[in-house]
Amino acid sequence: MSEDRALHDLTIVEAGARLRAGDTTAVELLEAVLDRAHRTEAQLHAFLTLDRDGAMEAAEAADDALAAGEDRGPLHGIPMALKDNLCTRGVETTAASQILAGYIPPYDATVVTRLRAAGSVIVGKTNLDEFAMGSSTENSAYGPSFNPWDISRVPGGSSGGSAAAVAVGSAFGALGSDTGGSIRQPASLTGIVGLKPTYGTVSRYGLIAFASSLDQIGPLSKSVTDAASILETIWGHDPLDATSYSGEYPELSADLEKGVEGLRIGVVGEFAGEGYEPAVESAIARMLDRLSEAGAAIVEVSLPTVDIALSAYYLVAPAEASANLARFDGIRYGLRVDGATAEELMAKTRAQGFGPEVTRRVLLGTYALSAGYYDAFYGQAQRVRAALRDEFGAAYEQVDVLVSPTSPTVAFRAGDKVDDPLSMYLTDICTNPLNLVGHPGISVPVGLDDQGLPIGFQVMAPALGERVMFRVAAEVERLATFNSRPVLEEVAG
Amino acid sequence: MPVEIDIAHVARLARLDLTAEELEGYKAQLGAILDHAAKVQSLEGEPAVEASHPLRFENAFRPDETRPSLDRDEVLAQAPETVDGFFVAPPALGTE
Numbered sequence: 001m002s003e004d005r006a007l008h009d010l011t012i013v014e015a016g017a018r019l020r021a022g023d024t025t026a027v028e029l030l031e032a033v034l035d036r037a038h039r040t041e042a043q044l045h046a047f048l049t050l051d052r053d054g055a056m057e058a059a060e061a062a063d064d065a066l067a068a069g070e071d072r073g074p075l076h077g078i079p080m081a082l083k084d085n086l087c088t089r090g091v092e093t094t095a096a097s098q099i100l101a102g103y104i105p106p107y108d109a110t111v112v113t114r115l116r117a118a119g120s121v122i123v124g125k126t127n128l129d130e131f132a133m134g135s136s137t138e139n140s141a142y143g144p145s146f147n148p149w150d151i152s153r154v155p156g157g158s159s160g161g162s163a164a165a166v167a168v169g170s171a172f173g174a175l176g177s178d179t180g181g182s183i184r185q186p187a188s189l190t191g192i193v194g195l196k197p198t199y200g201t202v203s204r205y206g207l208i209a210f211a212s213s214l215d216q217i218g219p220l221s222k223s224v225t226d227a228a229s230i231l232e233t234i235w236g237h238d239p240l241d242a243t244s245y246s247g248e249y250p251e252l253s254a255d256l257e258k259g260v261e262g263l264r265i266g267v268v269g270e271f272a273g274e275g276y277e278p279a280v281e282s283a284i285a286r287m288l289d290r291l292s293e294a295g296a297a298i299v300e301v302s303l304p305t306v307d308i309a310l311s312a313y314y315l316v317a318p319a320e321a322s323a324n325l326a327r328f329d330g331i332r333y334g335l336r337v338d339g340a341t342a343e344e345l346m347a348k349t350r351a352q353g354f355g356p357e358v359t360r361r362v363l364l365g366t367y368a369l370s371a372g373y374y375d376a377f378y379g380q381a382q383r384v385r386a387a388l389r390d391e392f393g394a395a396y397e398q399v400d401v402l403v404s405p406t407s408p409t410v411a412f413r414a415g416d417k418v419d420d421p422l423s424m425y426l427t428d429i430c431t432n433p434l435n436l437v438g439h440p441g442i443s444v445p446v447g448l449d450d451q452g453l454p455i456g457f458q459v460m461a462p463a464l465g466e467r468v469m470f471r472v473a474a475e476v477e478r479l480a481t482f483n484s485r486p487v488l489e490e491v492a493g
Numbered sequence: 494m495p496v497e498i499d500i501a502h503v504a505r506l507a508r509l510d511l512t513a514e515e516l517e518g519y520k521a522q523l524g525a526i527l528d529h530a531a532k533v534q535s536l537e538g539e540p541a542v543e544a545s546h547p548l549r550f551e552n553a554f555r556p557d558e559t560r561p562s563l564d565r566d567e568v569l570a571q572a573p574e575t576v577d578g579f580f581v582a583p584p585a586l587g588t589e
Contacts, residue, residue, distance in 0.1 A: 103571060308532045311529055
């Protein structure tokens with residue numbers, strides 16, 4: 001079936017099968033994605049850095065290992081891309097900020113160490129909204145990325161570079177980070193799979209911190225099975241992250257073929273109505289019908305606090321960001337703008353080094369934490385978070401998983417929301433509640449609207465509920481039979 | 494709740510040296526965002542606020558053993574200015 005498709009269009013499972021059958025090599029897989037990047041980067045700008053030499057060395061080593069009978073698993077020899085807020089030793093890591101221009105980390109993030117140990121080939125570092133703050137990848141200090149389905153539109157964000165790279169075949173899979181939807185929303189807008197695992201299951205060591213109680217690293221891929229392979233490689237306890245979970249981890253692949261017969265699927269009533277595009281709502285409704293025909297019980301669920309979750313999110317996330325970004329002071333690394341005193345140096349460096357969205361969020365978070373406003377804003381936001389946790393907990397007593405659109409709209413036009421921060425924030429309305437409660441969620445593509453733009457379906461599960469989440473996601477993928485890939489005119493860069 | 498923002502004070506706390514014009518722009522945007530954020534005050538009830546981590550577990554400790562740290566020269570190579578293994582910065586105290 002995969003014989004007549006270009007190498008760069010294969011899933012990780014298909015590429016791995018060819019590799020083990022001796023029909024291709026890791027070097028050929030790498031050359032295929034590098035060639036694809038060469039032909040599409042001028043239009044997409046998915047990457048900030050392509051590490052051709054490092055990747056070629058890793059691909060050759062992967063081929064040598066396989067030839068010597070050493071098989072390190074599903075990602076062995078597979079070219080992967082990394083969001084540029086993940087530290088890579090010896091390879092520039094900027095978080096798409098001017099303040100980190102030229103920064104070469106002295107260590108690898110734990111997820112990078114694990115990918116390398118699994119024999120994976122790291123192609124390069126992908127574009128993002130500066131410090132992962134945004135929903136369109138337009139807040140990058142190095143210029144925006146574009147959507148391969150329509151290059152006048154955004155790929156979503158903040159992991160928009162990773163999403164565009166996977167969707168177009170410039171990498172077989174990628175890692176992103178998800179603080180309020182930054183993996184799931186771009187996956188939805190580019191027609192691929194993206195997931196945020198349970199908080200605490202993937203080490204954040206070496207992830208440039210945005211909001212530490214919300215941030216979680218996760219995979220972007222062309223299939224649900226590929227996402228499971230990537231997650232199984234990167235997750236697990238890590239003593240270098242104090243919030244890392246040290247108990248039992250679910251087995252992800254066990255139930256992928258099991259279907260949804262007998263499962264109870266809750267539809268969250270609050271994720272519909274005003275602001276939701278009709279094409280998105282009807283794609284979700286069609287999938288619910290199919291899931292019902294496949295034997296699942298569809299149950300209406302109400303989570304009333306979801307309506308104020310976004311308000312809580314835009315207090316908690318900036319508050320944590322304002323503390324985390326205090327480290328960018330112009331003294332130990334990154335940009336420095338001189339000043340007569342340490343404070344002047346810091347204030348000038350930060351004003352010049354941070355872009356407008358980061359500046360806005362640092363100001364917002366500083367205000368929300370400042371004397372006199374703390375309880376009314378930050379304290380109350382924490383109570384909303386607790387109420388959400390209670391509501392989700394009660395819902396999961398009735399159902400196995402919850403579902404919703406991933407994004408209320410398909411990919412919007414570049415430039416449409418950049419001058420209106422609040423309207424940009426509203427694009428994360430279906431995804432950010434899971435970050436507030438720490439639960440996992442996955443976006444699976446279910447179709448295209450009449451303009452040919454992808455629509456994503458979100459499956460949510462309780463903490464450590466990844467096994468049932470993957471079971472449902474795999475069935476959604478089978479029922480959707482979504483196998484479209486973006487048609488992009490190739491222009492050599 | 495009408496939101497009062499002393500934007501110059503907030504910018505000073507955040508160590509951001511912004512122009513008067515920039516401050517005015519951010520003040521207006523923060524006002525709009527905080528109006529939306531103030532919806533958190535509509536929450537009814539007093540849910541118990543616990544740790545935000547969804548998985549309960551004990552505090553994390555590592556064994557109290559020495560182990561290799563990052564290479565000093567590699568770390569200092571990223572600093573804007575160093576001398577003899579130290580970071581160089583202007584005075585932080587006694588400047589006001």
